[in-house]
Amino acid sequence: MKFKLKKSYMEDLELFEYKSDMVWYGAILLFLVLFPVWAGNYWTYNLTLAGVYCIAALGLNILTGYTGQISLGHAAFFAIGAYTVGYMTSILGLSYWLALPLAGVNSALIGLIVGLPALRLTGIYLAIATMSFAFIIEHVIIEWPSVTGGANGLIINRPSIGGWSLNTDASYYYLVLIMVVLFVLLTKNIIRTPPGRALVAVRDSEVAAQTMGIPLAKVKTQAFALSAFYTGIAGALFAPLINFIGPDNFTIMESINFIVMIIVGGAASIHGSIFGAIFITLLSEFIRVGKDALPTFMQQQVGFQGAVYGLIIMVFILFEPMGLYGRYLKLKYLFEVFPLYRKDTFRREKKFQKTERTR
Numbered sequence: 001m002k003f004k005l006k007k008s009y010m011e012d013l014e015l016f017e018y019k020s021d022m023v024w025y026g027a028i029l030l031f032l033v034l035f036p037v038w039a040g041n042y043w044t045y046n047l048t049l050a051g052v053y054c055i056a057a058l059g060l061n062i063l064t065g066y067t068g069q070i071s072l073g074h075a076a077f078f079a080i081g082a083y084t085v086g087y088m089t090s091i092l093g094l095s096y097w098l099a100l101p102l103a104g105v106n107s108a109l110i111g112l113i114v115g116l117p118a119l120r121l122t123g124i125y126l127a128i129a130t131m132s133f134a135f136i137i138e139h140v141i142i143e144w145p146s147v148t149g150g151a152n153g154l155i156i157n158r159p160s161i162g163g164w165s166l167n168t169d170a171s172y173y174y175l176v177l178i179m180v181v182l183f184v185l186l187t188k189n190i191i192r193t194p195p196g197r198a199l200v201a202v203r204d205s206e207v208a209a210q211t212m213g214i215p216l217a218k219v220k221t222q223a224f225a226l227s228a229f230y231t232g233i234a235g236a237l238f239a240p241l242i243n244f245i246g247p248d249n250f251t252i253m254e255s256i257n258f259i260v261m262i263i264v265g266g267a268a269s270i271h272g273s274i275f276g277a278i279f280i281t282l283l284s285e286f287i288r289v290g291k292d293a294l295p296t297f298m299q300q301q302v303g304f305q306g307a308v309y310g311l312i313i314m315v316f317i318l319f320e321p322m323g324l325y326g327r328y329l330k331l332k333y334l335f336e337v338f339p340l341y342r343k344d345t346f347r348r349e350k351k352f353q354k355t356e357r358t359r
Contacts, residue, residue, distance in 0.1 A: 013192065015185075032177055036170035044169045045241075046281055051176040052238045053277035055183050057261040058270065059230025064259075065268035066191065067223040068203030070123070073114075073130030074258045076137035077107045077228040079250035081235025086154040086245055087147050096159035096240070103236035104229045111228025115221040134255055141247045153246030156239045166240075176237055183230065187270055190226075199223055200268075231258075253306065260309050264316055266323030275324040283308075 016022045036044045056078060063069050081103040088099035114133055121129050141148045148154065158166045159175075166172045190196045198219050201209040210216055239245050257280060265276020287305050320327055 015188065029181070033174075036173055041169045044173050046285060047278075048169065048173045048176045048241060049238075050278045050281040051173075051180045052234050052241060053257075053261060053281055054180050054274050055237070056231045056234035056258055057265065057273035057277045058183055058187050059227040059234065060258045061262050061267065061269070061273045062187065062190070062199070062230065063223050063227035065262055065272075066196070066203060067199045067220065069118075069220060069223060070127045071130040071227070072127045072252070072255050072259065073132070073134035073137075074227070074231050075250045075252065075254035076134040077111060077231035078235040078238065078254060078258075079137055079141060079245075080107045080110055080228075081232030082239040082245050082250070083141065083148050083154070083235075084232070085236040085239050086149075086156050089159075090154050090156055091147070100233070100236050104233040107232025107235070108225045108229035112221055112225040114228075115224030118224070119217050119220055131252065131255070134250075134252055138247060138250060138252075141250065149246070151247060153244055154239075155244050157243070158240040172241060176241075179233070179237060183233070184270060184274075191270075195219070195222065203268075256306070256309060260313060262323075263313055264323055266325035269323070269325045271328070272323050272325040275328075279324065283312075 016025070032047075035047060039047075056074065059077075060071065060074050063071055084103035084106045085096065085099045088094045088102065089096050114130070118126055118129055142151055144150070145152070158172055160166060164171070166175055191199075198209065198214045201212065201214055202216060202219050202223075206216055209219075238249075242249070261276035261280050262273060263276070264279050265274065266272025284305070287308060291304065316323060322329070
């Protein structure tokens with residue numbers, strides 16, 4: 001296993017620790033740029049959708065993975081971003097490029113408001129509070145037809161840049177790809193800054209963080225606002241992609257989707273957010289296609305997709321708590337030290353209850 005001897009603080013701030021990483025990421029980026037050239041519209045559309053979910057998963061990972069604050073209401077911020085774009089472009093007739101940043105800002109402001117009363121809540125109580133907020137937004141969507149279109153929804157056209165329209169799946173794919181790259185770089189740099197490390201300190205121990213002078217209330221509300229900003233931008237990209245938004249697009253199931261993404265991909269990991277978003281997007285398509293091959297009585301069952309997600313969460317929590325990215329790191333280490341790999345290298349430490357430790 002290779003280690004790099006760092007001789008200055010500036011080396012610790014480098015975006016790529018090894019030059020080989022730059023080559024690999026460059027190759028992946030080149031593959032993504034050329035993807036629509038050889039892939040059909042179906043796969044281009046699905047990868048575009050996965051890119052939108054990548055941004056939302058990055059936002060939730062900042063709140064849950066890095067700060068330790070669970071949320072079951074991120075579908076609400078996703079809806080706020082989508083309906084901000086829908087209202088400003090379809091009803092007011094404004095430019096999409098003006099609506100896009102305002103969707104993120106609008107979601108961030110509402111996330112800040114939601115984060116304030118949630119400061120005294122943790123664990124399951126915070127999850128219930130954020131889930132309640134999602135139900136409130138879902139009700140507002142239905143009961144405010146002048147802004148949201150109510151149950152009828154809104155039709156949203158894809159934007160254009162000058163004389164170049166983004167009506168095709170390939171052209172819109174490049175817009176989403178650019179946004180994903182920007183938000184990945186933004187997240188990478190945020191986590192390396194003192195405010196980003198304060199998020200991790202709060203997650204690890206609130207008492208220790210407060211002892212070091214970190215303001216808990218400020219850090220938690222900033223995490224909520226930043227996470228909501230990411231998710232609002234994702235919603236603003238999602239709306240023109242599907243051309244139509246309605247209440248059914250922003251149910252509690254969408255919030256569960258985001259949670260599953262970071263659990264499957266790997267919490268507190270940028271790579272995990274990307275892996276999880278791609279995995280869940282493809283899984284949803286496989287469930288939709290594979291469901292037709294199941295017996296009729298299983299096809300008619302309500303909540304089949306939710307049952308599959310629940311099973312996946314249990315499997316990953318029990319057998320792969322670090323997610324797909326954790327499995328990737330294990331395989332990478334295996335090849336680096338082969339044939340000297342030790343079987344129990346990544347064996348989890350057995351934990352005992354307090355009463356058992358004092359015997």
